[in-house]
Amino acid sequence: MPPSRTAPETRxxxxxxxxxxxxxxxxxxxxxxxLLWYGTSLAGTxxxxxxxxxxxxxxxxxLRRSEQCAVRLLDEGPGPQAHHRGRHQRTGSGSHRGGRHTGGNSPAG
Known part of the structure; x- marks a missing residue:
C-alpha cells in the first residue's frame, strides 16, 4: 500500500x-x-x-490554479496505481541490455 500523501503544514x-x-x-x-532614470523613452517604458x-x-x-489542483489531488487521495515500466525498463534479454560484451567483432576483443 503506498504511503498516504499529506498536505504540507502551512503557518x-x-x-x-x-x-x-x-x-x-x-x-x-x-x-x-x-528605465526612465537611464533615459529610455516614455513609450518604451x-x-x-x-x-x-x-x-x-x-x-x-x-500559480493559483496549480495550487488549487494540488489541493484537489491531495483531497482525493491516491488513485488506482497502474504499473508502468516505461520505454527503457523492458524485461527480457537482448543485445541492447548494456554491460560488457565479450567476443564479437570489436578490434580490442
Whole structure:
C-alpha cells in the first residue's frame, strides 16, 4: 500500500505564492523607474511596464490554479496505481541490455 500523501503544514503568513507575486509587482514598478532614470523613452517604458504586468498577471493565475489542483489531488487521495515500466525498463534479454560484451567483432576483443 503506498504511503498516504499529506498536505504540507502551512503557518499563518506563510504564503509563498503571495510573496512571489508581491516581488513581481515590485519589479513591475521598479524596472520602468530604472528605465526612465537611464533615459529610455516614455513609450518604451510604458510598453515594458505593461508587458511585465501582463506576464505577472498570467503567472499569478497559473500559480493559483496549480495550487488549487494540488489541493484537489491531495483531497482525493491516491488513485488506482497502474504499473508502468516505461520505454527503457523492458524485461527480457537482448543485445541492447548494456554491460560488457565479450567476443564479437570489436578490434580490442
Amino acid at each position: 499563518p503568513g506563510d504564503d509563498r505564492t503571495g510573496d512571489l507575486i508581491r516581488w513581481a509587482a515590485f519589479t513591475c514598478f521598479l524596472v520602468p523607474v530604472v 510604458a510598453g515594458t511596464a505593461l508587458g511585465l504586468a501582463a506576464v505577472t498577471a498570467v503567472c499569478r493565475v497559473l
